[in-house]
Amino acid sequence: MTRTQRFLGGFTTGYVHMAVATAVGLWLTPFLLGKLGGSTYGLWLVGTQIIAYLLLMDLGIVALLPRETAYVTGRTGRTDAPELRPLVEQTMTLAVMQVPIVLAAAVFAIWWLPSSWQPLRIPLTVVLGVFVVTFPLRTFQAALVGLQDLAFVGRVQFGGWAAGTALTVVLVLAGFGLPAMAAGWCATQLAAVIACAHRLRCQFPAAMPRGLSFDAQGFARGYVARSFWVAVSRLACASRSSLWKDGAGNA
Numbered sequence: 238m239t240r241t242q243r244f245l246g247g248f249t250t251g252y253v254h255m256a257v258a259t260a261v262g263l264w265l266t267p268f269l270l271g272k273l274g275g276s277t278y279g280l281w282l283v284g285t286q287i288i289a290y291l292l293l294m295d296l297g298i299v300a301l302l303p304r305e306t307a308y309v310t311g312r313t314g315r316t317d318a319p320e321l322r323p324l325v326e327q328t329m330t331l332a333v334m335q336v337p338i339v340l341a342a343a344v345f346a347i348w349w350l351p352s353s354w355q356p357l358r359i360p361l362t363v364v365l366g367v368f369v370v371t372f373p374l375r376t377f378q379a380a381l382v383g384l385q386d387l388a389f390v391g392r393v394q395f396g397g398w399a400a401g402t403a404l405t406v407v408l409v410l411a412g413f414g415l416p417a418m419a420a421g422w423c424a425t426q427l428a429a430v431i432a433c434a435h436r437l438r439c440q441f442p443a444a445m446p447r448g449l450s451f452d453a454q455g456f457a458r459g460y461v462a463r464s465f466w467v468a469v470s471r472l473a474c475a476s477r478s479s480l481w482k483d484g485a486g487n488a
Contacts, residue, residue, distance in 0.1 A: 250391030258398060265402065272409050273418075277356065281418050284357045287346050288368055294339050298331045299375045301460070306383025306444070316384055317443035325380050326446040331460065332373035333449060340369050360419035367423045377433035380444050386436065393432045401425030 269278050302325070309320050343365040350358055381390050405421030413420075438445045 250388055250395060254391060254395040254398065257395075261402065265406075268406070269409065269418075273414060277415060280354060280357045281360075281415060284350075284354065284361045285364070285422070287343075287361070288364070291339055291342055291346075291365075291368065294335065294342060295332070295372075296335070298328060298335070298460070299373075299379050302328045302376060302379040303383035305460075306380055307385065310384060316441055319443070321380075321441075321444040322446060323450065325376060325444050326448065326450040328379075328460070329373050329376040329446050330449040332376055336369060336372055339372055343369055356415055360415040363416075364419050364422055367426055371426055371430050374430045374434070376446070377437050378429060380437055380441070381433055384441055384444065386440065389436055390433070393429050393436075397425040397428040397432070400428055 273281075305324055305328075306321065309318050309324060310316055313320070347358065347362050347365065350361070378390060378393075401421040401424045404424050405417050408417030408420055411417070
C-alpha cells in the first residue's frame with residue numbers, strides 16, 4: 238500500500254469509528270444514567286479525569302515517537318531501517334523510567350480520594366493499575382502510527398472500543414455497577430496494547446524492541462528536549478479545555 242492509501246484507510250476508519258461512537262453514545266449515556274444513577278455515573282466520569290492528568294506526566298515522550306519514526310522511514314524510504322529498533326527501544330526505556338513517578342502519582346490520587354467517593358476506590362484502583370502497567374506499552378501503537386499503519390490502528394481502536402462498550406453493557410445489566418465501567422475501560426486498553434504489539438512484531442519486525450536500552454544518555458537528552466514542546470502543547474490544550482468547561486459551567 239502507498240502512503241496515501243494508508244492515510245485514507247486510517248481516515249475512513251476514524252470517521253466510521255466517530256460516527257458509530259456518537260450514535261452509540263446517544264443511547265449509552267441515558268442507559269448508564271438509568272442503570273447506575275446520576276451520582277454513581279458522575280463519580281465515574283470525574284474519577285477517570287485523573288487518568289487525563291496522569292497522561293500529562295508522559296512529557297511528550299511517547300507522543301513524539303510517531304514523528305521520529307516517520308522521519309526515519311521518510312529519510313530512508315524503508316520500514317525496516319536499522320535505526321528503527323534502537324529508536325523504539327530507547328523511547329520505551331524512557332517511558333519505563335517514568336513508571337515509578339506515574340505509580341507514585343496514582344497511589345497519591347487513590348490515597349486522597351474523598352470519603353464520599355468510597356464506592357469508586359476499588360474500581361479506580363484497578364483502572365489506574367492497568368494504566369500504570371500499560372504506560373510504557375503505548376510505544377507499540379505510537380510506532381505503528383509513525384510507520385503509517387493507520388488503517389490497522391484505526392481498526393484496533395474501533396474494535397477495542399466496541400469490545401469494551403459491549404463488556405460494560407453486559408456487566409451493568411448483570412448489576413456490577415462501577416466495576417463494570419472499570420472492566421470495560423481495562424478491556425479497551427489491554428486489547429489495543431496486545432493487538433499493536435502483535436502487529437508490530439509480525440509486520441514490522443525491524444521496529445519491534447528486543448529489550449530496554451539504558452546506554453544512550455545523549456539520545457535521552459536530545460529526545461526529551463524535543464518532546465518537552467509536545468508536553469507544553471498538551472498542557473496548554475488541557476488548560477484551555479478546563480477554562481472552557483469552567484466558563485460554560487459558570488454561564
